[in-house]
Ligand SMILES: CCCCCCC/C=C/C(=O)SCCNC(=O)CCNC(=O)[C@H](O)C(C)(C)COP(=O)(O)OP(=O)(O)OC[C@H]1O[C@@H](n2cnc3c(N)ncnc32)[C@H](O)[C@@H]1OP(=O)(O)O
């Protein structure tokens with residue numbers, strides 16, 4: 001420590017790594033690189049991911065050093081520049097749109113690159129619900145950014161209740177066109193990403209009318225802006241919906257369509273179509289037009305929701321070994337806050353949750369791809385209800401738990417956790433959106449609950465007592481939602497245990513991950529203790545044993561905590577955190593980054609005069 005008064009404002013970085021974090025990495029009990037490989041799906045994929053990251057991190061277009069000091073328009077324009085640059089890079093380097101490099105590039109950049117709905121929903125929906133001719137026509141244009149698409153489903157008046165959507169698409173056989181209308185204010189499309197400024201086309205989800213009959217929600221490709229000067233087309237009113245809790249860089253927008261005509265060929269018609277004479281033809285499940293949401297919910301687990309908690313764990317655990325505060329033992333140095341049991345009890349169950357969710361998402365994506373093939377190549381829809389039920393439940397549970405977990409990590413970092421410069425507030429406000437978009441969580445839990453016995457018994461007894469179906473369902477909904485969560489939790493723990501059993505050939509990583517598996521399961525029991533006691537599955541004494549075991553497991557995790565979060569292999573550029581960087585120099589970064597604040601710019605003389613005149 002330098003003598004009091006003899007220190008200089010850091011004009012340069014302390015060299016090397018903060019010794020308090022360096023000491024945490026000297027003797028991990030497991031090969032860190034092997035856990036990174038496991039999380040990536042193998043050493044080759046780790047190498048590919050790192051190669052892609054190095055290309056992105058070395059290109060100044062993708063730099064976001066000033067991200068915390070930009071206006072909303074600057075954030076949007078920066079994200080568009082990054083999206084265009086990424087497309088150029090992909091062409092230069094021959095990265096195929098559905099290839100591994102592109103997947104890693106989009107994952108590294110996430111929502112920091114514009115056109116997330118275009119790439120993540122518009123294009124996949126055309127691929128899933130369009131026929132080959134429609135895919136051949138629209139997907140190459142979209143992948144080449146010659147058109148920009150959005151997914152326009154939610155309206156001012158309806159988001160959850162899709163049967164209540166008001167936008168109508170009526171087939172006119174006399175000119176082989178559909179006519180699109182929004183009958184009232186509540187019909188306006190509201191929220192679609194990439195719509196406010198960017199989109200030239202919209203996938204409009206609307207009630208199809210033909211031969212005087214409503215056939216329910218279907219998807220239609222509608223051009224909304226000119227490809228010449230980007231002005232809105234006749235009958236189209238479009239704009240941005242204004243400031244949000246996060247995603248400032250995304251132009252979520254509104255769309256009004258009045259007597260807009262589109263050709264019959266613009267209805268995505270792999271599973272249903274309107275014949276030239278107006279006859280409606282359906283192929284497959286009634287709900288296949290909801291399939292795009294199932295795929296998006298599944299994709300978001302590993303692309304958006306789990307990474308938020310993983311990054312928060314990296315930031316909070318690294319910070320907790322360079323932050324010393326108060327003393328465990330009088331007379332000794334101040335204590336690393338990660339040595340306090342309460343800090344471990346806050347952070348380590350979150351760390352265990354990241355691994356549990358990662359392995360669950362990997363298994364579930366495999367199941368989802370299997371069902372996609374069944375449906376597309378064999379017309380076999382038999383697994384769709386289970387896929388829907390579990391995707392809805394997992395999206396609801398993982399987004400709820402990860403949002404709460406990020407907030408726990410943020411609070412564990414004290415005042416610096418409240419600074420945007422820590423990266424934690426933005427992680428929270430961003431992942432919190434996932435509790436709402438792609439299906440509000442309450443509604444998603446209730447979709448899962450359709451499978452579950454106990455809730456079913458109560459429902460049955462109400463129905464047998466003569467209560468109407470909708471009354472019985474709603475009055476059982478709390479129990480149904482709880483049952484849905486329990487079903488998903490059981491599935492996640494079971495999957496974690498099965499994943500561990502497949503690691504017997506790697507005892508070193510199996511051992512450290514088994515500790516996290518046990519910690520995840522025991523923490524889940526403690527978080528839901530009343531259920532286990534109420535149903536007689538456990539006694540109070542057994543619960544005491546669980547508490548003691550959890551405490552022992554926290555101690556086991558402590559020595560490897562920094563190495564475990566290092567295994568996520570996030571670069572400092574991806575964390576955007578002054579307190580969670582690899583080298584542990586939190587205070588220098590906080591001080592240096594704060595100098596970029598416009599508030600610290602030289603006060604204009606006129607303002608100085610105004611300020612001084614009021615004193
Ligand atoms: C990096 C960027 C990150 C940000 C990206 C953000 C992107 C966000 C995009 C969006 O938000 S797009 C809009 C998303 N909107 C929704 O998710 C709407 C949620 N609502 C619904 O899914 C449905 O309305 C409902 C809640 C499921 C209800 O459906 P409905 O009222 O039509 O019927 P039900 O009686 O509930 O169900 C009937 C029957 O249908 C089955 N079912 C329902 N949904 C699906 C589905 N998706 N797939 C398959 N099957 C489905 C349901 O289980 C019932 O079956 P049975 O029990 O009768 O056999």
Ligand SMILES: Cc1cc2nc3c(=O)[nH]c(=O)nc-3n(C[C@H](O)[C@H](O)[C@H](O)COP(=O)(O)OP(=O)(O)OC[C@H]3O[C@@H](n4cnc5c(N)ncnc54)[C@H](O)[C@@H]3O)c2cc1C
Pocket residue numbers: 117151152153154157158159160161190191192193247252433436437438439440441442443446
């Ligand atoms: C960041 C973000 C991005 C988005 N991007 C898009 C996009 O690109 N395209 C698009 O179309 N939409 C998009 N959305 C809209 C999103 O899909 C809707 O907000 C979501 O589906 C919820 O619908 P809602 O807002 O109408 O809420 P509502 O459905 O009105 O829900 C409000 C409340 O009512 C409760 N509730 C509703 N129905 C029931 C029920 N049956 N039982 C019990 N409780 C119920 C809910 O639990 C909720 O708490 C986006 C939203 C956000 C926040």
